[in-house]
Amino acid sequence: MSVVTLTINGQLVSARAGDTILTAAREAGIDIPTLCYVDGLSAHGGCRICLVEIAGSPRLQPACFMKVGEGMEVQTDTERLRGYRRTIVELLFAEGNHICSVCVANGACELQDMAITVGMDHDRFDYIHPNRQVDLSHDRFGIDHNRCILCTRCIRACDELEGAHTWDMAGRGSHSKVITDLNEPWGESQTCTSCGKCFMACPTGAIFQKGDTVAETDHPRAKLEFLVNAREKKQWNV
Amino acid sequence: MELTDLLDIAAKERQARPPHLIRCCTAAGCLSAGSAAVLDRLRGAVHDEGLTERVGVAAVGCMRLCCQGPLVRVDSPVASSGTEGVGMKEELYQRVTPDDAGSIVGGFNGGTVTANKGDLNSAFFQLQSSVILENSGRVEPERIETYIAAEGYQSLHRVLRNFTPAQVVEEITRSGLRGRGGAAYPTGVKWATVAKNPGEKKYVVCNADEGDPGAFMNRSVLESDPHRVLEGMAIAGYAIGANQGYIYVRGEYPLAVQRLHTAIAQAGRLGLLGSHIFSSPFDFRIDLRTGAGAFVCGEETALMASIMGQRGTPTPRPPYPAEHGLWGMPTLLNNVETYANVPTIIRRGADWFASIGTEKNKGTKVFCLTGKVVNTGLVEVPLGTPLRKIVHDIGGGAPDGGTIKAVQTGGPSGGCIPAELFDTPVEYDSLARLGSIMGSGGMIVLDDKNNMVDVARYFMQFCMDESCGKCVPCRAGTVQLHRLLTRILEGRAGAEDVQQLEALCDMVKHTSLCGLGQAAPNPTLSTLRFFRHEYEALLKPGSPAQRMGLPLVAPVSANRPR
Structure with a gap:
């Protein structure tokens, strides 16, 4: 498997040919935010959060889909992308x-x-x-x-x-x-x-x-009643 | 099937044709105006008057002037001409009612024809060309023999016998043909790419999912001359090395679907599709896939997903279909009209085709002229024809003394071109410079009664309703754009809303996944560019707080009790 080098945010990065920009960036410690992407699942490309700029390309490309290329210059955190x-x-x-x-x-x-x-x-x-x-x-x-x-x-x-x-x-x-x-x-x-x-x-x-929702949260009031009965009425009805 | 057999069928068809021919349009436009009854009555009258030997009645396709349908044309040999069959006199009848049929047929027995006569010498007909539509209104779409009589399938024979696949690609490249679906990618380059990409199987796909409001070019071609598309696809299949073709046609075109079914069956029966076409080693089959009402399935990656039985949503490109298409194989995807050009290019040569049009825009283009214009219907002109000629000369200008304000081209992905720029030649590049696109060929004429904000909102609503929902900018962004446009139109907006509109247009354009989302802001952006005053006239002055009538609040420190 061949290796390509590219720059991400000015940092030289080496990556396996066939890797996505996202994989290459994360391996190099550069975080690209994602929402629909999950490691281990196929890429979807729908949320558009991971869009990056590639020098010479008129279109923004999703980092989760776009494959790395030799000499590619990628910007992941420009003001435009943040906006x-x-x-x-x-x-x-x-x-x-x-x-x-x-x-x-x-x-x-x-x-x-x-x-x-x-x-x-x-x-x-x-x-x-x-x-x-x-x-x-x-x-x-x-x-x-x-x-x-x-x-x-x-x-x-x-x-x-x-x-x-x-x-x-x-x-x-x-x-x-x-x-x-x-x-x-x-x-x-x-x-x-x-x-x-x-x-x-x-x-x-x-x-x-189920059980995690606020509405399902259980406040066992019966326990309080039990304690009060035990103390005041001396009843121990379990 | 050999060439001699093909020529035999053509000769028989021509011999069987009576000297006089009545052609009645049976494309969807005229059918909806009642041409089926007209055709019936014409046939009945010919029989009743005992004219079956002299007069034929043909159920043909579109004759272009759709607003005057049902259209009927009568071809008669000119009596004065010495050589029979050389000179033909053509007569056009428009808005023909079933009751007119008797009088048209009676004309052959010396009666007076009372049907409304049309003018074939008018600018509408005289200024038009005939390349893609050369057979439209002449051949019978449900009879392959008439297409063969019009030299049909001879181009396919020619490439199979005289051309290598590379030579076919070369011929298409030299012709300068560019994709007619809207993106205008050079067809020859696309064919060469698919031909060179390795794959154990390759596919040819015809995009007939025409969905732009006001566009019916592809429907007319499929309903009027379906074999032309089949022949073009078979030639493409030979050129790129594919044995299987798919036509993806929208379900809203039932007549086109039915005629394609008929055409594919007829071509298969004659061996013009199937195995060993013209006794060559070339096999080619075509199957139909019918859409289920999603506009987005006209986008190529969504279209392929739909053909493969998946949900019709786009996927990011690259990889392009030319490399990784149907079932991962190299796939050639072209529009109906692109394929419809191919048989003519092969028959008349790349140089002939390249002599039509302008330097970078070769050939002709079919447009659908609709809206506030006298003549609505199909218009075929060379590329580079000025917009003014199409709208004012061919279209006949505005009806009822109105003033034409703009033309909307390219549907929901296009823009509005104002009347002062009507000298612009209609080419892919010149329209793109004006922030519009030629698109697949819809042209909606707008007059001074159309509010441009309303026009922009209409197209935004279309994009919103037709968004597939896969990517956020198109799914949620078009909803917000539509709300902003509605607020402006209803007079509830201020300058800050227009600013937000422009910012969101920019965002949707640059972040959407597929071409439909990326182009959804175009009608809004182009009306903002040329008709900004119409937006500003609807805005309320002042800040949002002032408009809501809120009292000016004193600084917090002054209100605070000591």
């Missing part, structure tokens, strides 16, 4: 119903982290407030489409790692929606193995484990 990345994140927040304070993933969310990374202090776009559904029909997991950013990680993880291909995409444009089987309730899916790989892959709180 576009922030706009993308703002568009994502405006497009769904992302209310961090009541989300299971609050504090452990890649969309939230990305907003911090790109310096998004407010959203310049109108919130669309789409009317989206929640599916809680599965025993162990739930999906809240309000928090879905349509990155297709669940689809790819289910197809490529589990081999079940329970998930897929339906609809188009802003009406796109991830579905289980032929748009049936997740709990009725004949193909789902309940492996949880979609949950592991989801960058936001869209796919979550």
